[in-house]
Amino acid sequence: MAKQRVVVDPVTRIEGHLRVEAMLNESGVIGDAISSGTMWRGIELILKGRDPRDAWAFCERICGVCTTVHALASVRCVENALGIRIPENANIIRNIMFLTQMVQDHVIHFYHLHALDWVDLVSALGADPSKTAALAQSVSPSWPKSSPGYFADIQKTLKKFVESGQLGLFQNAYWGHPAYKLPAEANLMAVAHYLEALNWQKEIIKIHTIFGGKNPHPNYLVGGMASTIDLQSDNAINMERLNMIRDLIKQAAVIVEQMYIPDLLAVASFYPEWTQIGGGLGNYMVYGDLPAKDISDASSFRFPPGVILNKNLSEVLAVDPTNPEEIREEVTHSWYEYPDQVASLHPWDGVTVPKYTGPKPPYSQLDETGTYSWLKSPRWKGHAVEVGPLARMLVGYAHGRDDFREVVNEALGRLNVPATALFSTLGRTAARGLETRLGIKWLQDEFDHLIGNLKGGDTLVADTSRWEPSTWPGEARGFGFTEAPRGSLGHWIHIKNEKIESYQIVVPSTWNASPKDARGQKGAYEAALVGTPMADPERPVEILRTIHSFDPCLACASHVLGPDGRKLAEVIVR
Amino acid sequence: MISLDYDETLQAAAGHQAEEIRERIMREHPGEYVLAVEGNAPTGDGGVYCTVAGRTFLDILKESAEGAKAIIAWGSCASDGCVQAASPNPTGAKPVHEIIHSHPIINVPGCPPIAEVMTGVLTYILTFDKLPELDRFGRPKMFYGQRIHDKCYRRSYFDAGQFVETWEDDGARKGWCLYKMGCRGPMTYNSCSTFKWNNGVSFPIGSGHGCIGCSENKFWDNGPFYTRLTNVPLPGVESTPDKIGKYAAVAAGVGVAAHAASYAANQGIKKAKKNRQTKKLLESDKEE
Amino acid sequence: MARRVHPINIIDVARSPHRYFRRKYVWQWPVRIFHWVNAVAVTVLFSTGLYISHPILAPAGEPFNNFVMATVRQVHFIFAFIFLINFLWRIYWFWFGNNYARSGFPFFWRRSWWKDLFRQVGDYFSLKRGHVHLGHNALAGLSYTIFVIGLGWVQIFTGLALYSESNPGGFWSKLTGWVIPLLGGSMQTHMWHHLFAWGFIVFAILHVYIVFYDGQQYKNGLVTSMISGVKFYRNGDLENDKWLS
């Protein structure tokens, strides 16, 4: 087989615009790959000169999917700069919103953005509903919706859909591709749960609506939260609101434990070879998140921070994003320009000057030796690293934390694979699920913690002592971070004379989708694609599997990199 | 029947198979499809800031609009440019109505719009086979006909004059009006205060934070969000109307005082002169 | 030999004023009514407007029997319409009143008007009792045109546009609603309405001072003229009003 170049653009089922070009070698295996963020919006330039208290709203709009994480990182960086300590309740509420986001996002990712890479929708038509019911009962005995009638109905709907020639969103996918391995019954079950998850995801985010007024884009506040708590008022967080939250958490626990995790393990068991493919860099980084009380106390984080290099789980290195020596961004292969030809900059000194030097659209091919992306290349002490659920699970595991060890070991045992299986495409996908299990448990804990505080009479949700700009120092720098569903997110701010002097954002997908650096080190996507065998280069489902296992969010990456004509949807009126 | 055939975030197909679908719709259903655009087209530098399948979003938008029956600009991005068009608009992002002039465009702003509003607009078109009546800003009157403020459940506190002063005061807990915290409800047309969000659970004001006016044109540049009035757009200086007004009034007062003082001094001199003259006259009278 | 100069003696004037001053009925009653209604309306509009912007009286108790903000807004709107009707009334009287009712008009196409303008500025600064007018001098006229007529229109249009916001498509909205997109949105409309409100304060400070100064300097009874309608002048003074015709 001759050398061949496979171009996937747009990579769909992600937020934002991503293009992947993979170079196959003679045996049909990917030898080299590049990933390109094809959009740039320039949020950082827009923020300059504005009121720092407004920044969260701008940042939040970087992305429509993980909407809250940028707002969270933004208020944290402003609070850090101004020396504001938020009340304990505000911290808990933010943690609850964080976890809600994470759980919802992971489930959506699995069913709606990722599952179709593994599940052949069309083959579900040939499934036997009663066998499907039996299968469903065996993987998740207590999940109620598993009768043959239920599956027959789903199948009927699906049939009507396919027969009318109206596959809608499902048109033209790679159905019937030899890489699909699930039996028809498992496919039908997955289709049913695709629909269940679609229904449920709009329930869980009501937690955001309660605290933040709406979702997407709930409201945050520098200094705490705006949602006051008053158990004696019907206009604040009160018993009715708390009951609703409690119920939503309970419902989410059922979905995750009885539907998502069983499905995940069931699908995984059919694709053992994917524990060998897509490992990529082997370097993992986590900033950490979910403080018990105060974001400055890293030892209290539920997600411990740290870096793992070369898959070495016996050593966790410390990470300090505020140290200008550790995190540096390069633009060697990006459509940006740095002043004075400097090679790399720490985000506090970062500049965002776009300079498009790619091919003139329309183009069919990018040049991997030149510039090819709207993403910069962030590096930690010169290393390319991967961020995200897998990184978090590995760092927690390597720290020896019991809660992490428990869920990881249980899953490894169920699938009967060694810990090294985690360094793979499937490992990434599984880590997301395991993290969701932790998330559900923690949601419950945080909620109980909140109730405990309220019992003790503490209802404070905002510290307003530094609200007025006149109380601020003339100049201040701050760093805010969070563990977004897709990985470590950092915001760096420089405030001068009550205004934003500069603002830089390094998002998870920039770490993962970054182009090569000056030394030729690939970004995480690129590295993970290398070595992937392709059955049919015309229908590159293998590329999608690995790329989707990262849950790319190019809207975010391209805030910097530039996504935002987000999408073009067409609807036919008949 | 609604069939959502091309949506990058959700659809199963990828790569050129995905683009094929778009092209097929255009080929097979000219004049029949409704093009719903999310996001907007960066027009700077020939559109390179956003490309799909190696082509600019701008290009694709123009091409897709050609055979559309109508265009729905979904969300503030498409209908007014939203955050990426905020000053200084580094990518030259433009809303749909500034690019396409040949087709009816329905603006459904909001960041994001309320889901029920989005489906409402679409199903209205399908059910009644006509485009909704639009307001001055191209928004369907049925959902953007009244201000948040005029239907806000905190309006009684507004009329009473009871306002939240800080985020943690008694008023904040009792749900007083957020006017003084910069609430944009009085300037914003949308259905949030009636439909509420996520199946009627709450809406921004209901959860204690003011409205930021996300369905109004250029709302990003109307900040700061936590002050009631936006700044006076003077180049270089940033000032509130009150600051400028006070300076002007003080300047007028100082000018007047200075004039009065010099007049008084002048009168004093004149008087003294006059007195001297009179004295002289009297003396000369005497001499005579 | 010294010449005798006889300064005006207040006692002489009181004894036989007609030797020194002549009376002239200048401001007809519609002008006077306009003036005071306008002065009161502007004062009320400014103070209620500022209150609307920075409401500070927070009444205690439940909202159902408190209407502080609503009342202040109501007063603002009532006086806004009084201001508007009064304003239109004065414009009407511009055509139907006496010549003095038209004297404030900026005749910027006439050289004599420009001459009067600069002369008046010079006189005020040099503190001289220079040339004299029975109607408005060019500077005064210009200030009314800019600060009262000009700002008046701005406040009326922006104010009515804001007023129309609660009923889009209604009468006021059709009449003045276009102002909002013209200014770039409701926020901008509020901002300009608020900024220009201060223009009236600046005007009032200058105006009231100049009226008192002018009255003192020219001894023309200016201060009371807006009540009685009568101004005083000396023989020969009138010649300076020629630029008007």
Ligand code: HEM
């Ligand atoms: C001399 C004339 C006027 C002055 C000095 C004045 C002053 C003000 C000021 C300072 C505000 C507060 C603006 C803000 O901060 O949002 C205001 C608001 C307002 N004014 Fe006026 N105004 C005048 C005339 C008018 C007129 C003729 C109208 C016509 C109806 C009007 C209608 C309004 C409205 C509707 C508001 C907004 C009230 C609200 O937002 O609740 N004003 N005015």
Ligand code: HEM
């Ligand atoms: C104690 C307060 C005031 C006094 C004694 C006063 C007196 C006068 C006098 C004597 C004139 C005629 C001046 C001339 O010959 O040019 C005049 C004209 C005028 N004043 Fe005042 N004024 C007062 C306050 C105000 C205020 C607060 C306003 C409104 C903001 C105002 C608006 C005007 C206008 C518009 C004219 C022109 C009248 C016309 O031609 O219809 N005045 N005022």
Ligand code: SF4
């Ligand atoms: S909270 Fe906002 S919308 Fe509601 S009454 Fe107050 S100002 Fe109006």
